[in-house]
Amino acid sequence: MIGPEGVLALARFAFYAAAIALFGWACFTALVAPRALGRQVAADSARRIVAAGLLALAATLAWLPLEAATIGGWAMAGDGASLRELAFGTVIGWAWLTRLVLSVLMLAALAWRAAPMLGVVLSGMLLASLALSGHANMHEGVRGVLHHGNDALHILAAGFWLGSLVMLPSCLAHLARPATRPEATIALRRFSSAGHGAVALVLVSGIANTLLILGHLPLDASSPYQRLLALKIVLVMAMIGVALANRYVFMPRLGDDPVRAVARIRHGTFAELALGGGVLALVSWFGLLDPV
Amino acid sequence: MLKPAVIVIAACLFSGSALAHAHLKAAEPAEGARIAASPTALSLSFSEALEAKLSGVTLKGPDGKTIATGTAVLDAKDQRVLRVPLDGALRAGKYTVHWRALSKDGHSTHGSYAFTVAP
Ligand code: HEM
Numbered sequence: 001m002i003g004p005e006g007v008l009a010l011a012r013f014a015f016y017a018a019a020i021a022l023f024g025w026a027c028f029t030a031l032v033a034p035r036a037l038g039r040q041v042a043a044d045s046a047r048r049i050v051a052a053g054l055l056a057l058a059a060t061l062a063w064l065p066l067e068a069a070t071i072g073g074w075a076m077a078g079d080g081a082s083l084r085e086l087a088f089g090t091v092i093g094w095a096w097l098t099r100l101v102l103s104v105l106m107l108a109a110l111a112w113r114a115a116p117m118l119g120v121v122l123s124g125m126l127l128a129s130l131a132l133s134g135h136a137n138m139h140e141g142v143r144g145v146l147h148h149g150n151d152a153l154h155i156l157a158a159g160f161w162l163g164s165l166v167m168l169p170s171c172l173a174h175l176a177r178p179a180t181r182p183e184a185t186i187a188l189r190r191f192s193s194a195g196h197g198a199v200a201l202v203l204v205s206g207i208a209n210t211l212l213i214l215g216h217l218p219l220d221a222s223s224p225y226q227r228l229l230a231l232k233i234v235l236v237m238a239m240i241g242v243a244l245a246n247r248y249v250f251m252p253r254l255g256d257d258p259v260r261a262v263a264r265i266r267h268g269t270f271a272e273l274a275l276g277g278g279v280l281a282l283v284s285w286f287g288l289l290d291p292v
Numbered sequence: 293m294l295k296p297a298v299i300v301i302a303a304c305l306f307s308g309s310a311l312a313h314a315h316l317k318a319a320e321p322a323e324g325a326r327i328a329a330s331p332t333a334l335s336l337s338f339s340e341a342l343e344a345k346l347s348g349v350t351l352k353g354p355d356g357k358t359i360a361t362g363t364a365v366l367d368a369k370d371q372r373v374l375r376v377p378l379d380g381a382l383r384a385g386k387y388t389v390h391w392r393a394l395s396k397d398g399h400s401t402h403g404s405y406a407f408t409v410a411p
Contacts, residue, residue, distance in 0.1 A: 137398075
């Protein structure tokens with residue numbers, strides 16, 4: 001039998017994946033792609049992105065009762081009075097209410113086809129609000145503020161990187177068509193230069209997060225938290241390896257042999273996405289463990 | 293160039309870590325203590341700041357029955373300390389405190405300890 005913690009980890013994973021897909025979609029269509037391509041990709045992916053919005057909302061709705069179940073057993077998950085105490089009387093409850101409001105607003109923005117920039121702001125806030133309910137709450141005062149700020153930065157940078165990768169296959173499809181090739185080339189260039197910054201930020205903020213929580217590198221193999229964090233870092237290193245190969249080996253070949261180069265970049269993108277999924281699965285779980 | 297600098301700065305700022313889940317550090321009356329007079333309150337000190345709601349104790353008497361206590365409150369100056377006023381005097385015997393603590397990051401921990409009133 002899978003316990004409340006396991007189900008909560010699944011809900012966290014679903015939320016991370018959905019919110020990152022929303023943020024990547026919004027950034028790509030509003031900021032990375034030139035206008036016409038942005039519109040086209042937004043239209044092509046409209047249904048999938050509404051599905052991501054619904055998943056973010058569903059995962060959020062499930063989160064509070066599951067959190068309750070990890071505190072007081074399954075009985076507490078169905079107890080209205082305890083859920084109200086948790087939602088309105090605790091720090092993580094307020095963080096949860098914030099996410100609930102933001103995910104409803106995000107869905108509304110998608111339904112009414114609001115300006116793409118609004119999508120960037122809402123999905124960015126949705127991701128950043130995760131910082132309010134995690135291990136960043138362990139510190140008070142200046143250190144607490146630094147920890148929350150760093151955590152938000154970490155999730156936003158990671159969300160930009162991974163979320164853009166979700167959009168990359170459609171961008172590559174446009175790269176293969178002569179009519180949309182110029183705009184798709186611009187989008188790919190912009191993504192890879194912004195990507196350098198995002199990867200650097202993910203690394204720096206990830207290291208800072210590790211030091212804030214553990215105070216040292218995750219080298220103690222007897223601690224499950226440290227083992228899983230170390231595994232996460234290994235997966236991220238592999239992602240960086242694939243990203244570097246895409247950028248510095250295959251992108252330069254786009255001019256000479258576009259068909260093969262696009263196929264290679266596609267494969268690399270899927271490999272990075274699979275590794276990124278593994279990273280999210282790990283954080284969903286070890287973020288619940290005692291960081292000793 | 294940036295990364296090593298950040299690591300060094302971060303290491304200086306943040307050396308030493310806290311535990312994110314609330315562990316019981318000390319209690320009054322202490323675990324295993326034999327006290328002559330009935331305490332007027334229980335006081336439990338944790339490693340982390342707690343949420344007042346959803347943190348609390350159940351006190352079991354020598355006969356294993358639950359003893360009514362006042363509402364658990366956090367110390368006004370230190371949110372890591374939980375205080376539970378006791379309504380009446382405890383008679384002689386062994387008492388077990390079952391505690392449950394919810395830390396600010398949403399993790400709950402629980403445990404128990406015992407003390408003896410021996411006038
Ligand atoms: C593709 C790269 C990465 C992704 C997608 C990613 C994603 C995430 C996410 C979603 C969280 C959870 C935030 C929350 O719920 O509050 C997180 C937390 C964290 N990340 Fe990363 N991360 C990446 C790279 C890294 C790296 C390279 C490191 C370390 C060097 C790192 C260290 C951490 C730590 C220590 C936490 C805190 C976990 C906790 O709350 O206990 N991350 N990351």
